[in-house]
Amino acid sequence: MPKRAYASSGRTAAGSGDGPAPTGPVEERPVVGDAAPDDHPAVPLNAGVVPPGPEELPPPGPPGDPRAASASELTDYTIVRRRSDRPGYGWRRALYVVTGGTVNPGIGSAELRRQDWARRIRRQLPGPRQIAVVSMKGGVGKTTVTAMLGLTLAEHRGDRVIALDANPDAGTLAGRLTGKSDSTVRDLLDNIGSLRSLSDVARYTTLAGRLQVLASEQDPARGEAFNRAEYEQVCAVLARFYNIVVTDSGTGMVHSAMDGTLALANSLVVVGSLTVDGASRASKTLDWLVAHGFEEMVARSVVVLSSDRTSREIDAGRLRAHFEGRVRAVVEVPHDPHLATGARIELSSTSRATADAFLELAALVADEFGGLPLPRP
Template identity: 65%
Template sequence: MARRTEPDPSTWWETYGHRLEGEPVGPPPAPEKPDEPDEPVERQHPQQMSTARPFEPNLPDLSEDAVLKPRAARPRSGWRRILYEVTGGRVNPGPGTAEESRQELLGRIRSPLAGAHRVAVTSIKGGVGKTTVATCLGLTLAENRGDRAVVLDANPDAGTLADRLTGDSRVTVRELLDDLDQVQTWTDVSRYTSLAGRLQVLASEQDPAAGEAFRRDEYERVCALLGRFFNIIITDSGTGLVHSAMEGTLSQADSLVVVGAPTVDGASRASKTLDWLVAHGHDRLARDAIVVLSCDRSSAEVDGARIREHFAGRVRAVVEVPHDPHLATGGRVDLARLRPSTADAFLELGALIADAFDVRAGARRR
């Protein structure tokens, strides 16, 4: 009979003790392997590898122009606007050539300006629309820019600028001169001006016999004060070129507008104005001037092309302002009542003035 072999007590618990604790029957688990070093990077799974790209400082930005897809601009006038609105924007023919040209002029008018820019509007001859040009230029710049603009009537002979803009000439430049030392703030200045839309208006003395003539030193003092509060200062000067205020106007001007007409006398007087400027040391102003031909008076017998060619060879630009029934009344000017061609002519004039901002802003170059 075979002899029964008893288990070694020292190993019995390791072999059978798990049955008492409810563990499944089976061989004991294999001992854990010691930690192995991490796999090299090249042996890792592709999903475990870093996919971050190195920083590139010159990547394109996410500005509106870069992110939005190109789309046709919304038309704002004519049949194109009507079609766009009737179809709820589903049909967009885009702006026409005239509207695109107008937007380009507005972009130029809104050029940034540091400091003050002084514009002189003058003519050796009266009755050619000088005050009308100063009025419409001031309104055009003021209504289409975000800064401050003022138009000053420097006519020593009871100018009509305020009548064409606000009808209020009770307070004039003479009162401002009398109180000049007390004017320290924008609120102080505004007491001496009237408002036409966004344009501030400083009237001239309405009774020449009531006070002394407007002198050069007085104009320069007023202009220096206005330069502290306004970005654009437009001066409607008198018709004479030799009076004292005109000397101050020309000495301070950054830009010059010479007004004439497409007539024999209107064109010849504008040309003589340029001759006078050159003869009296203002050749730079004459070369950079803008000649405005006011077409309220015109004749089929006059060769308009020859007049334009003459001035185009002498000055920076020539602008023709067509006849406009609203301006012809001589009453108060409202830009909204101008014919589109007239409004576009003054937009062109305003853009030509603004073209000089980047090279003349706030600078006295004499």
């Protein structure tokens, strides 16, 4: 029973004739459940009100309404005050360190862009998201883009991100990220009925930094059996435990698994290269998608042009202008000696220009996550 509070019967109002008047100002202290004037009895505020059951509670308010707040918003990015004017790179940082902080030239425009990209990457998610990385031509860097995009998202976000290799032809995503693939998506499918928790799923994944990786089947004979229905089964399980799934698709656009990839994708990244064949294949990928009913997704997609294999004779400006007229954004990835080796990828070993390109790509992808962006640090 809630405790009811009533006005005291011995309380005397200021200025009444029932006692000596106070000599100084009297502070009125409100009493919970106090009656208004003397001619009305005191009634508890909650009298006759039945608390609503769980099913009767009002829905949370719109974005910005205090009722819409949740504990997930209390992160170090939102409540810790940071010195965003402290330079972190280049001569500005060197000058700041040498002078012990007494001379602070501030941060430059490049670092301001990085801060903005990182803020956009941390955008809140309304639900699990599927990001498909596609190309109908191999050898243009599709797996590299998938790996770097997954690593960048996982590095800058606090939720769970997984990279899925849906290539039916012995994909190399796990090899590029972890150097091994003891368990594969086929092993997960064989035991999908017993997956009840995150730890159950983690038995079939490997870890690269903060990114989980689910390898494709390395036996081509078994890999061909990976069809749309099985891909949807895998994604249904991953969506229960992971916030973002980045899929490295195969090169066969008419393959059944590709059909499932496109059907479930929320965002699309199309990979090409700064060569005649690489760029034309990327453009033909867009043509195929439009012809098969994905016009809206193409308009929202991002094209990545890799410079791992290019020539000075290529007019990169014209290629970029061509794709900018067809998609939402274009990102050029510079040649990077570390990525060009085809060996295991270490995020810290890439160049600053390469890291910036994938920061921009991750920010562009995160722009579609929905919800309100987190405030600037």
